[in-house]
Amino acid sequence: MHSSRTLVAAVALSAITVFAGAGSAVAAPAIGSVDFGSSTGSETGSSSGSGFGSVDFGSGGPDVEHPVSTCFWSVPINPERADPQLNYAFPDTAAIYWAAQFTIPEDAELVVRGQYAHARYQSLNSYNAATAMPTAVLNDISTAPDAGSHNTYLPGADRSNDGARSYTASVRNEASPAEPKPNTLYAGVPGQDRISLLYRIYLPDNGRDLTGGVGLPEPELRLSDGRVLRGEDLCSAVGADNGILKPASLPLDTYKALRDQPGKPSTFPSEQTPVWRAYYSAEFTLGCTYLGKCDGTPQRVGGQYSNIDNSYVTAEVNRGFGEVLVLRGELPRTPETTTGAKNLDSAVDMRFWSMCSNESLATTKVATCLFDEQVATDAAGRYTIVASLPEDRPANATKECGVSWLSLSPAGDGAGHLDDSLLIMRNMLPANDFGHAAHDTRTPGDEKAVMGQYLPDGQYTSKLAFEGSGCAK
Known part of the structure; x- marks a missing residue:
């Protein structure tokens, strides 16, 4: 008989084959150097946005x-x-x-x-x-x-x-x-x-x-x-x-076989301290996330109709470690444009930055995102983002307290695990002299060494504990 490890490896190989050859068109009804x-957004507890600021x-x-x-x-x-x-x-x-x-x-x-x-x-x-x-x-x-x-x-x-x-x-x-x-x-x-x-x-x-x-x-x-x-x-x-x-998304049975491996905790593949991984390809992501095959020198070829001008880092998260995830990092300088700025500021680190909460490779759906202009920062450019379900949003997760809020996926991974979410951080068109963008990562595991304070640290806590920390401003 095959061992469970061998079976999962076979499933992963099948999944990679699916991803390596699957893009399609789906008809949609027409509407008007x-x-x-x-x-x-508005400053509310809506599950569909973080939303504060004047962005519309x-x-x-x-x-x-x-x-x-x-x-x-x-x-x-x-x-x-x-x-x-x-x-x-x-x-x-x-x-x-x-x-x-x-x-x-x-x-x-x-x-x-x-x-x-x-x-x-x-x-x-x-x-x-x-x-x-x-x-x-x-x-x-x-x-x-x-x-x-x-x-x-x-x-x-x-x-x-x-x-x-x-x-x-x-x-x-x-x-x-x-x-x-x-x-x-x-x-x-x-x-x-x-x-x-x-x-x-x-x-x-x-x-x-x-x-x-x-x-x-x-x-x-x-x-x-x-x-x-x-x-x-x-x-x-x-x-x-x-x-x-x-x-193509992963076939549901394939996704569940990877997610629900024998002997793995219910929080798998998330870890107590969130691990950010640069996105190279769907093949590498599957092997690293579910089989621990995170070495080698994968090519950054993208997938999922990604944008060549973007690079991404991702983290699997799970509410089993705590109902609130606190992310702290430094926000790269980006141009402010939504209010109709006269010129596009060139004294920036990159063109665009965002943090998105998603379901999983089983559905490839986004729940919501925060983009750079929506993120509250202190005088040093540092941010605190609280990620939780809407009902677990701390009362002090507000702009007035210097905290941005991001809804975790209310549908979980979209495949039955309501505590799972997938975070994706986007970096777009970094400045030539910046050096700390996701684009600058070269080898799996070098994300923190390369991105430094621009790669957020994550810590799980409870709603009550975060509220007990008071207001930062």
Whole structure:
């Protein structure tokens, strides 16, 4: 007979095989070299947000509402600002995602015309549809403006104007050459004729719609005979599929076999002191988290339709150690943009930071997130984040007390363990001279040595005990 260890290893191998070859499109109903950025709510007990500050991104207001889906672009994906059912691939609630899938006819060129959004960040990522791994990115600062326009993401640029902010980019079904052309996304994947894209916007300015006040990029198909197709004609010519991109989650039985291993405590795979691990790939995460195979030199290839400009660290947490998890660390400096800042501050450590509470690899759903502008800090830039279920939120987990609150997943891992949650911390586009971002980790286990005070320390406690500590401010 096989030992339980052998059985679990076989299950893990099966799970890795599933993840290594599983991205898919799911139809959704249509509805109306800079120093940083180089690529290499309300104060309540709501369970759906941390939320304090003046942030109300994408809430409309004086801004003109633009169409948020077309025959080319999917419906917007954001579980808080759009359809809550479209909650896949661990989305960040500060971001809005649109998917596009198409085939470029031979001898034709696909061009995208757009405007720089009134937002913190925007990009186009291409993907390997079989693995949900990113293959290339064309982000805001690497996209040159049209003649007479200005790239509003560059340091010193006026990001408040409503005109003269256009760009034109090309999407090619080719691998990147030795000398890539400017404003070109090389989206080719060997053996795949169709291209899979995600267009992202992070944090539209307050008062702007989901598109950041500029609408969705408009594709054009330039044919060899000189004709230019747009709209429905283009969608027909490229066989556009505007369904969302959905990666495979672990089969439930496989996930439970990994989670419920014989001899493991009910809190497995969490530990008394939360352990943060850099995300390299789904394969490495599974092996390290559930089988203890955390050595070697894994490649950082991403997965789950991740963003090339982001790097991630994750921690499994469990309320069995205490109903309240207290996270303390230093917040990297990021630009403040949501209230419509005139310029994008370049004297920062990175473009964007967030902490998200999620279910598990069984569902890949997010519960809620805190992003940088929502996090209270002291004069030294340090934060205290309290993570708990809504009913366990301490009375002093408030901005007034210098404490930010993050809801743990009310559904647990989404697979029957109500005490489990998965935390994901995102770092985006760190400054070249920062050196303490998740991007800078190189070897499993070096996270604390590399990230230092920017990797939070975690300690479990009770609601009453935390309330007994009083108010920090």
